[in-house]
Amino acid sequence: MTKTLATAPFLAACRGEEPSRLPVWFMRQAGRSLPEYRALRGSGSILDAIADPSISAEVTLQPVRRYGVDAAVLFSDIVVPVHAVGFGIDVVPGRGPVVEQPFAHERDLERLRPLNPEQDIAYVIETVEKVVEELDETTALIGFAGAPFTVASYLVEGGPSRTFTKVKALMHREPELWAQLADRLADLAIAFTGAQIDAGADAIQLFDSWAGSLSPDEYQRFAMPATIKVMDALASRGVPRILFGVGTGELLSLMATTGADVIGVDWRVPLDVATKRIGNHPLQGNLDPALLFAGETVIADATRDVIRRGASAPGHIFNLGHGVMPDMDPDALKFVVDLVHTEGVTIAKEAQ
Numbered sequence: 001m002t003k004t005l006a007t008a009p010f011l012a013a014c015r016g017e018e019p020s021r022l023p024v025w026f027m028r029q030a031g032r033s034l035p036e037y038r039a040l041r042g043s044g045s046i047l048d049a050i051a052d053p054s055i056s057a058e059v060t061l062q063p064v065r066r067y068g069v070d071a072a073v074l075f076s077d078i079v080v081p082v083h084a085v086g087f088g089i090d091v092v093p094g095r096g097p098v099v100e101q102p103f104a105h106e107r108d109l110e111r112l113r114p115l116n117p118e119q120d121i122a123y124v125i126e127t128v129e130k131v132v133e134e135l136d137e138t139t140a141l142i143g144f145a146g147a148p149f150t151v152a153s154y155l156v157e158g159g160p161s162r163t164f165t166k167v168k169a170l171m172h173r174e175p176e177l178w179a180q181l182a183d184r185l186a187d188l189a190i191a192f193t194g195a196q197i198d199a200g201a202d203a204i205q206l207f208d209s210w211a212g213s214l215s216p217d218e219y220q221r222f223a224m225p226a227t228i229k230v231m232d233a234l235a236s237r238g239v240p241r242i243l244f245g246v247g248t249g250e251l252l253s254l255m256a257t258t259g260a261d262v263i264g265v266d267w268r269v270p271l272d273v274a275t276k277r278i279g280n281h282p283l284q285g286n287l288d289p290a291l292l293f294a295g296e297t298v299i300a301d302a303t304r305d306v307i308r309r310g311a312s313a314p315g316h317i318f319n320l321g322h323g324v325m326p327d328m329d330p331d332a333l334k335f336v337v338d339l340v341h342t343e344g345v346t347i348a349k350e351a352q
Contacts, residue, residue: 010070010140011202014240014262016282016314022307022344023070024337025142027244028323029063030075034330036062046091047083050076051123057130064139066330067337070317071140071203072131074196076124078146078207079154081188084120087111087155095160102158102166106177112184117195124192128199140203143196147208147243148185148226155181164213171222182226190233197237204234205242205264211255212247212266219251224258231259242284246322252277267321271309282315289320292332299332303339304347311351318344 009019031037037059041049049055059075079097083089088100088111103111117125131141154160156167171178193204211223227243234241243255244264255263256278263281265274267288274283291302303318310316318340324333 007137008070008140008202009138010317011240013315013317014203014242014282019345021070021341022316022318022348024318024340024344025069025071025073026063026067026320026324026333027073029067029069029333030059030073031324032326033324033328033333034062034066036066043093045093046077047080050080050127053123053126053130056123056127057134060127060131060141061134063333064135067334068341069337070138071142072135073142073205074124074128074131074144074201076127076144078144078151078209080121080124081115081145081192082112082151082155082185085111085113085115085188089154092159097154098159099155103152103155103181104170106180109177109180109184112181112188115188115191117191117198121192121195125195125199128196128201132200141201142203142205142242143193143201144205144207145189145192145230146185147206147211147223147245148182148189148230149214149223150208150210150245151185151189152178152181153210153213155185161210164210168213168218171218175222178222179225182222183229186226186229186233189230193230193234194237197234197239201239203240203242205244206230206260208243208245208248211245211251212249214251216250216254219254224254227258235259244284249274249277253279256281262315262317264319265321271306271316272312273309275312278313280314282317283310283313284317284319285310286319286321287336289322289325289328292320292325292328292336296332296335299335300339303336304343307340307344307347308351311348316348 009023012019056075242262243260249269265285
């Protein structure tokens with residue numbers, strides 16, 4: 001299904017055009033915070049649920065029905081491509097991605113063969129097609145992939161890390177091997193996102209969740225080249241490209257040079273400050289997720305403040321500054337959506 005700028009506020013904002021209403025969606029809006037998701041999913045690995053198009057399509061659509069958000073985000077995971085090519089990774093409940101044999105040597109590159117979408121991720125393609133059939137012309141579908149650095153951090157560390165000692169040691173000690181690893185992961189991301197676009201995704205978000213662990217010099221040397229490769233490959237596909245990372249306040253000006261059309265900003269940097277660092281880019285964000293536990297008065301004040309600050313950018317997509325938390329009250333998210341839709345355009349115009 002093809003959405004038009006006149007009827008899809010999310011796409012209009014991505015392209016710096018004036019939307020009919022301020023668009024809003026939430027990272028991790030599909031999943032554990034919703035009782036209907038928990039009733040459907042049951043137990044087991046999330047990768048099993050993702051591999052079932054009937055389940056993953058339904059989970060993708062649940063928050064659209066409940067909240068009335070302006071974009072659905074594909075129910076998937078950033079490790080799906082490396083899992084699909086047989087690298088040996090799983091998502092452990094309560095912990096996250098875990099690798100049985102972490103990447104450590106040049107020979108491990110052989111474990112990252114090219115992705116064949118029709119054979120390796122046919123279930124993702126089918127999920128996208130199912131979701132597109134259900135969405136109306138005002139609601140976009142966001143596909144995504146993990147940025148090469150963030151995916152590599154899991155492969156090298158063997159799982160989630162707070163220190164990133166192994167991945168930083170590899171980058172600095174063996175920069176050529178690191179470059180080959182990042183390049184292969186860029187190719188996987190390109191194939192993964194390309195298949196989603198071919199199936200009907202309207203936009204792509206690249207999640208560089210752990211880029212904030214890098215200094216600006218490290219980001220420029222070790223992360224940006226592969227990220228730029230992904231963005232360049234998607235440039236001709238005609239869909240907005242969003243780049244988001246956590247703790248990336250000092251990297252925003254560099255992220256804006258990767259080719260991304262929209263820069264996602266976490267809650268640590270006010271959007272008007274981000275605009276000064278980034279320049280002429282639409283922004284996405286950035287309500288602090290923790291404030292959704294503070295009651296409607298706090299939520300309303302904080303939401304309006306984000307909207308006012310977001311008016312500094314040529315386009316603004318309202319979102320959280322990170323993902324929805326598992327124990328978050330869905331009614332709080334619905335409250336935010338309704339406020340953004342009813343007051344967003346007015347508040348933004350008054351702030352300009």
